[in-house]
Amino acid sequence: MQVERTEVEATIRGFLQRVKKPTDFSDDTLLHGDGLNLDSLETAELSAVLEDAYETDPFSAESVPPETIGGILDYYSALASGG
Amino acid sequence: MIELLRQGAAVHADLPAVASSGRSDTYGSLLARAESIAGALVAQRITRFGLVLEHPADVIAVLAGASLAGSEACQYPPVEDTEVIGSLADRLDHEVLITDRPGLGGAAGAVELDGLLRGATTAAPAEPPGERPLLVLTTGSTGLPKAARHDWRRVLRAASRIAPDEGRRWLLAYGLHQFAGLQILVHALASRGTLVAPDGLQPVHGLRAIRELGVTAVSATPTWWRFLLTELRSTGGEAPRIDQITLGGEAAPADLLEVLATTFPDARISHVYAATEVGSTGSARDGRAGLPLSVLERDDDADVAMRVVEGELWVRSRVGMLGYYGEPPVDPDAWRPTGDLVEIVGDRLVFRGRVSEIINVGGVKVAPLPIEEVVERVPGVEVARVFGRPNRMTGAIVAVEVVVAAGADPEAVIDAVREACQDLPAAARPRSVRAVEEIAVIGGKRNRKADP
Numbered sequence: 001m002q003v004e005r006t007e008v009e010a011t012i013r014g015f016l017q018r019v020k021k022p023t024d025f026s027d028d029t030l031l032h033g034d035g036l037n038l039d040s041l042e043t044a045e046l047s048a049v050l051e052d053a054y055e056t057d058p059f060s061a062e063s064v065p066p067e068t069i070g071g072i073l074d075y076y077s078a079l080a081s082g083g
Numbered sequence: 084m085i086e087l088l089r090q091g092a093a094v095h096a097d098l099p100a101v102a103s104s105g106r107s108d109t110y111g112s113l114l115a116r117a118e119s120i121a122g123a124l125v126a127q128r129i130t131r132f133g134l135v136l137e138h139p140a141d142v143i144a145v146l147a148g149a150s151l152a153g154s155e156a157c158q159y160p161p162v163e164d165t166e167v168i169g170s171l172a173d174r175l176d177h178e179v180l181i182t183d184r185p186g187l188g189g190a191a192g193a194v195e196l197d198g199l200l201r202g203a204t205t206a207a208p209a210e211p212p213g214e215r216p217l218l219v220l221t222t223g224s225t226g227l228p229k230a231a232r233h234d235w236r237r238v239l240r241a242a243s244r245i246a247p248d249e250g251r252r253w254l255l256a257y258g259l260h261q262f263a264g265l266q267i268l269v270h271a272l273a274s275r276g277t278l279v280a281p282d283g284l285q286p287v288h289g290l291r292a293i294r295e296l297g298v299t300a301v302s303a304t305p306t307w308w309r310f311l312l313t314e315l316r317s318t319g320g321e322a323p324r325i326d327q328i329t330l331g332g333e334a335a336p337a338d339l340l341e342v343l344a345t346t347f348p349d350a351r352i353s354h355v356y357a358a359t360e361v362g363s364t365g366s367a368r369d370g371r372a373g374l375p376l377s378v379l380e381r382d383d384d385a386d387v388a389m390r391v392v393e394g395e396l397w398v399r400s401r402v403g404m405l406g407y408y409g410e411p412p413v414d415p416d417a418w419r420p421t422g423d424l425v426e427i428v429g430d431r432l433v434f435r436g437r438v439s440e441i442i443n444v445g446g447v448k449v450a451p452l453p454i455e456e457v458v459e460r461v462p463g464v465e466v467a468r469v470f471g472r473p474n475r476m477t478g479a480i481v482a483v484e485v486v487v488a489a490g491a492d493p494e495a496v497i498d499a500v501r502e503a504c505q506d507l508p509a510a511a512r513p514r515s516v517r518a519v520e521e522i523a524v525i526g527g528k529r530n531r532k533a534d535p
């Protein structure tokens with residue numbers, strides 16, 4: 001699948017805005033704890049949002065779920081490059 | 084069953100018992116047909132059979148004839164797939180299928196209804212036998228349909244309390260393969276009213292029948308009523324006059340009862356609690372959601388008694404099924420769990436959904452029904468379905484699908500749904516909200532099974 005990194009960033013940003021979390025992030029931003037501090041339900045929701053948008057999401061597909069924004073973006077970049 | 088036709092025919096043989104577009108069957112004609120069928124079943128020694136018939140009047144004639152002959156009939160659901168029918172026949176050990184469907188004509192054991200009547204026959208028994216078995220399939224909303232063994236004497240127990248009401252036209256909004264459909268049949272015939280058969284079981288068909296065939300009484304599921312209201316709004320025009328509205332098969336939320344009272348101001352509104360397994364347990368006619376707490380205070384003589392055990396309704400019923408096909412008989416004095424979650428709120432017993440519909444969100448058990456009630460109060464939402472969506476992080480999350488009202492902005496409605504659910508406990512808040520064209524329904528009830 002071909003998904004632009006910026007498109008995935010926009011999807012994530014839309015979700016964060018809806019759950020009232022900071023929308024400024026970098027690849028290194030942590031999803032939990034001192035970063036965005038998403039709880040388990042918010043993480044599950046992000047997983048559903050991404051699955052609805054792209055039919056696949058790293059939280060469901062990967063054996064180790066991503067811990068940073070960059071981890072999510074890298075998942076889709078890898079799919080785009082066939083990796 | 085035969086008794087109801089005989090009583091009706093004795094008073095007024097030409098009174099329509101079943102009406103549909105293009106066809107009307109009187110009490111007299113149905114009785115004659117039923118008695119012929121009984122004679123044929125007895126002569127041909129058909130003691131149990133599956134039934135695949137199109138028109139309700141034909142189904143009724145066969146059911147009544149079977150009750151007179153003491154033969155166990157089982158009306159199959161209206162499926163087109165002959166393999167499904169064959170599979171059902173295998174599971175229920177039906178060596179005989181009585182049908183009017185051309186595609187089944189060549190199947191082993193298939194007997195065309197007309198062919199049955201042309202075969203060996205004898206005089207119909209004067210009276211029904213002591214045992215009058217009947218097999219009724221459950222909806223199958225929580226798995227494969229089960230077959231509940233009933234007896235017409237139990238199904239007809241309440242008929243003696245139904246007052247004559249000639250001229251009342253009841254819409255048949257359920258199939259006659261459903262226990263609820265049989266309840267309406269019994270009520271309509273016991274009151275010497277007319278059963279109106281629409282062209283299909285969708286609310287759009289029901290509305291057409293209501294308008295064109297003079298229906299004044301309708302019993303249907305809350306989901307069916309919600310779709311009917313949607314149909315009314317989208318087609319415009321005045322709401323037809325209905326005298327009696329009954330809801331059953333699912334919990335009837337307070338907001339729906341309010342909308343029905345406003346839309347149909349002349350209607351008396353009741354909701355019944357009944358199930359294939361326990362029979363009919365009574366009704367509430369006060370226009371309020373849930374049941375009065377007095378249902379928990381019935382004495383040992385009552386046909387049906389109820390109690391709450393760890394949030395689940397249990398019932399002791401002497402008018403329920405004899406047992407599932409292929410399983411030991413049930414003790415009529417034994418208490419059985421219903422699978423319905425309930426809660427005592429003030430002076431009411433309120434329904435919270437089915438045990439099987441509980442969504443386990445990270446170990447927190449969430450009932451979908453209260454969430455649906457919140458969502459359906461959001462302007463722009465016609466109908467909603469709440470269910471568990473599998474999720475690797477928490478096991479499941481609460482998901483909502485909504486049918487958006489015509490003209491409403493789906494994105495705005497979705498935002499409003501999320502906003503309305505903000506006050507719910509965190510685990511109960513929908514984490515997935517989607518606008519859809521239609522809601523998954525089985526047997527007129529919302530299918531809240533988790534999506535795969």
